Every structure is written in C-alpha cells, then in structure tokens.
Amino acid sequence: MLKFFLSINYVDFKNWDEEESGKMDVNYRVDHIPRTTPNNRRPGTRMEPTTITIHNTGNPSSTARNERAWLTNQLNTRTASYHIVVDDREAIEVIPLNEVAWHAGDGSRSSSGNRTSIGIEICESGNYERTLQRAAQLVAELLLERNWGTDRLRRHYDWSGKNCPRIMNADGNWSGWDSFVNRVSQSLNELRGGGGTVSDQADDDAQIIDNGGVTMTVEDANKIIRFLSAAYMATSDREARREFNRLANELRKASGQEPVSG
Numbered sequence: 001m002l003k004f005f006l007s008i009n010y011v012d013f014k015n016w017d018e019e020e021s022g023k024m025d026v027n028y029r030v031d032h033i034p035r036t037t038p039n040n041r042r043p044g045t046r047m048e049p050t051t052i053t054i055h056n057t058g059n060p061s062s063t064a065r066n067e068r069a070w071l072t073n074q075l076n077t078r079t080a081s082y083h084i085v086v087d088d089r090e091a092i093e094v095i096p097l098n099e100v101a102w103h104a105g106d107g108s109r110s111s112s113g114n115r116t117s118i119g120i121e122i123c124e125s126g127n128y129e130r131t132l133q134r135a136a137q138l139v140a141e142l143l144l145e146r147n148w149g150t151d152r153l154r155r156h157y158d159w160s161g162k163n164c165p166r167i168m169n170a171d172g173n174w175s176g177w178d179s180f181v182n183r184v185s186q187s188l189n190e191l192r193g194g195g196g197t198v199s200d201q202a203d204d205d206a207q208i209i210d211n212g213g214v215t216m217t218v219e220d221a222n223k224i225i226r227f228l229s230a231a232y233m234a235t236s237d238r239e240a241r242r243e244f245n246r247l248a249n250e251l252r253k254a255s256g257q258e259p260v261s262g
C-alpha cells in the first residue's frame with residue numbers, strides 16, 4: 001500500500017529516512033479549502049479527471065504552505081485554484097481530486113483542462129531539485145493509482161499557451177519538461193516493481209528501455225501518445241477512442257512500457 005493513500009487531514013507525516021534510502025516519501029497532506037471560499041475558487045463541480053497538469057507557481061519565494069494560505073487570504077481576489085501544491089518538504093491537497101479547480105486558463109467547457117485535469121503546482125522556493133523529486137514521485141503515484149501512463153501528463157501551456165511550468169521551459173525548448181516526464185516515468189517503473197530495466201543514463205533524453213531489442217525511447221513514444229490523446233479527447237466516438245487507445249498501447253509496448261486499459 002502506498003504511503004500516499006494513508007494521508008489524514010491535517011496530519012503531517014514524518015519523512016522516512018529519505019536520505020539513506022534515496023527514495024523520497026511524498027509527505028502528502030490534505031488541507032482542503034472550504035466550499036465557501038470566495039471568488040468561486042472551489043466550485044464543487046464534480047470532475048472525472050483524464051489528465052494531470054503541471055504548473056510552476058510563478059513565485060520564487062512561496063512555499064506550499066504559503067500557497068495554500070493564499071487561497072483563503074481575503075486579499076486574494078482571483079478565481080484561480082489547483083488541486084495539489086508541492087514544495088521541497090511536502091505536498092498539500094487543497095481541492096479534492098474529483099472536483100473542478102481553476103488552473104488551466106482555458107475556460108469551463110466540458111473538454112477544458114479546467115474541467116478534466118488535476119492541477120499540480122510546483123513551488124519555486126527552497127531546494128528546487130528536491131521539490132522536483134518529490135513532485136515526480138507524487139505524480140507517478142497518481143498515475144499508478146489510475147493505471148495511467150505519462151502520456152496523461154500536460155503542461156499548463158498545452159491548455160492555454162501560457163509559459164507554465166516556466167522553469168521547465170527555461171531554455172525555451174521545454175527540455176526541463178522532457179526530463180521531468182522522464183523522471184516520472186522512472187518513478188512509475190520503480191513503483192510498478194522495476195518492470196523493465198531502464199538504463200540509467202546521464203542524459204535523460206536518451207533514456208532507452210533495454211528490453212529484448214526494443215529501441216523506441218519512452219520519451220518519443222510518449223510524445224506521439226500526447227498527440228494521439230489530443231485526438232482522443234477531441235472525439236467522443238467510442239470506436240475512434242478505442243482505436244486511439246490501441247495505438248497508444250502499441251507505442252507503449254514498442255518502448256517497453258506497460259500497456260494500460262482504456
């Protein structure tokens with residue numbers, strides 16, 4: 001059982017000697033904002049999430065606690081929210097993952113990111129490397145829980161064109177994003193019990209599954225799957241959706257990843 005599932009309201013979990021094991025506990029805490037929070041920040045609308053969207057807070061000094069506090073600060077007049085905020089110490093769930101939050105900047109139609117995606121804010125303060133590690137671990141656990149692959153990951157940018165998560169686009173090429181996705185993929189493989197031997201290369205972009213002659217990189221496969229899933233979401237035709245699922249699974253198999261059920 002993942003520690004992730006054991007979180008209890010307002011209780012902090014101690015980090016389990018993360019230094020020694022090298023494996024980081026997510027340190028997940030639930031602290032929902034009230035339904036009565038002003039500016040419709042928690043509309044309470046039910047959501048069946050189909051993707052996870054990654055953000056940076058855009059604030060170099062705020063911690064997860066600061067961000068959580070801002071959501072219920074009276075000076076805050078914006079209709080903006082998200083589901084989980086992560087920093088180098090903890091992850092705080094501020095809105096239930098099956099409710100709408102306003103984070104994607106793309107309106108409220110039923111296919112919008114706001115109506116379909118779990119929004120995760122990655123803090124820019126503190127030890128960012130550690131924050132990224134924690135975020136990747138958290139995202140991997142969320143994917144595993146839903147039997148999803150990394151093709152379910154989105155940038156805020158994918159929904160609205162905003163330069164977010166901005167730190168992952170520091171070079172203007174989104175290479176930080178690509179390495180984050182690879183990092184999540186690695187965590188996911190570890191959570192699944194090592195499934196496949198991911199070669200641990202210095203260059204994240206060159207991550208290749210060494211698995212019976214498989215040569216397609218996880219990254220390339222997932223890039224193509226991201227294109228496919230855009231088409232998937234643009235149609236409601238069951239047969240078309242099944243076919244997209246099948247094709248995505250072929251790509252997963254070709255890159256040594258586990259197929260997922262549609």
Ligand SMILES: [Zn+2]
Pocket residue numbers: 054055056103156162164165
């Ligand atoms: Zn964002």
